[in-house]
Amino acid sequence: DAGVIQSPRHEVTEMGQEVTLRCKPISGHDYLFWYRQTMMRGLELLIYFNNNVPIDDSGMPEDRFSAKMPNASFSTLKIQPSEPRDSAVYFCASSLKAYTEAFFGQGTRLTVV
Amino acid sequence: GENVEQHPSTLSVQEGDSAVIKCTYSDSASNYFPWYKQELGKRPQLIIDIRSNVGEKKDQRIAVTLNKTAKHFSLHITETQPEDSAVYFCAASLSGNTGGFKTIFGAGTRLFVKA
Numbered sequence: 001d002a003g004v005i006q007s008p009r010h011e012v013t014e015m016g017q018e019v020t021l022r023c024k025p026i027s028g029h030d031y032l033f034w035y036r037q038t039m040m041r042g043l044e045l046l047i048y049f050n051n052n053v054p055i056d057d058s059g060m061p062e063d064r065f066s067a068k069m070p071n072a073s074f075s076t077l078k079i080q081p082s083e084p085r086d087s088a089v090y091f092c093a094s095s096l097k098a099y100t101e102a103f104f105g106q107g108t109r110l111t112v113v
Numbered sequence: 114g115e116n117v118e119q120h121p122s123t124l125s126v127q128e129g130d131s132a133v134i135k136c137t138y139s140d141s142a143s144n145y146f147p148w149y150k151q152e153l154g155k156r157p158q159l160i161i162d163i164r165s166n167v168g169e170k171k172d173q174r175i176a177v178t179l180n181k182t183a184k185h186f187s188l189h190i191t192e193t194q195p196e197d198s199a200v201y202f203c204a205a206s207l208s209g210n211t212g213g214f215k216t217i218f219g220a221g222t223r224l225f226v227k228a
Contacts, residue, residue, distance in 0.1 A: 017191070031213065043202065043218040049214040091156065098163070098214040099145040099206050104156040 006105035012111055018080040023092030024073055031095040033079050033102060034067055037089045038088045049075065061111050082112045115140045117205050119219030125167045129225050131166035132190045134222045136203035138185070146179060146186050147216070158202075161188070193226045200224070 005024040013019050025032045034046040048056040049069045057067070064083070069075040079086055089109050093102040116139040126132050138146075148156035163170045163177045163186065170177050176195075179186040190197055203219040212215035 007161070035218075042220045045215055045217065048209070048213060048215055055213040056211050056215060057210045101147060101159045101162065102216060104158070106156055 004092055004103050004105035006108050008108060009106060011108060011110045013082055013110070015083055015112055015113075018078065019082045019086075019110060019112075021077040021090050021092075021110070022054050023075045023077070023105060025075070025092070025094030026096075026103055027073065027093035029096050029103075030100075032075050032100070033093045033095070034075070035091040036088045036094065036106075037091060037107070039097060043091070045078070058083045059103075079110075082110075084112045086110060111113050114192070115143075115207065115215075115217045117203060117217050117219040119203050121222060122220065123223045125227065126193050126227040128193060128195060131194055132193050132197070133225075134188045134201055134203065135185065135205070136187070136205075136219050137183075138187050138205040138217075139185060140205070140207050141181075141182075143205040143207040144216075145216075146177070147148060147204050148177060148188050149202045149204065149219075150199045150222075151202065157202060167206055179211075190224075193224075195226050195228050196226055198226045207224075 003059045007022045033048040033099045036044045046059045067077045089107045091107045093104045095102050147162035150160045151157040174191045176189045200221045202221050206216040206217045207214045209215045214226050
């Protein structure tokens, strides 16, 4: 397996634009997590899914953020409209089952100017 | 809410010395404690983990200890090498309020190993 795959690797966008980040988890993994990493706040859990169902989105900072998982092999994180303070590295991770290792993707470095 | 505190934020050691990173967690329901290493510009990767029914686990130069009563766990790296230089994250996993499980990360420790 190629591991967790995220795209794009880098995204530069203007404030107010819509941004969509994509993630393909490892096949067969039941859990998918979206994290945001910044120097100030570290690794923050935004939302997680179990068997494609969103379980807890309490970490999503604002209504501008939304996430979907239409099937077991694909998830998106959307920011609309984007703001400069959204600039961060966004990681997607998947786990085979509860209380097991999280495998992280390469991350998407988002810059909003 | 759930919280994981990690200390120190920065640690500098001489090659060959030991390094210790300490974490505490707030929710006593936490039962899985992984440690991740993140090299500059890379993704976090698991280096060792421990479950709540175990007090200590060792893998070559790396060991973790867990004190559930005190809600405290630590990472020990012996005979440090320059390639151990990275950011290390502790984490605690527990059941989510609405189902499933989630993992909360500490703020990270930047380890420098001087040759």
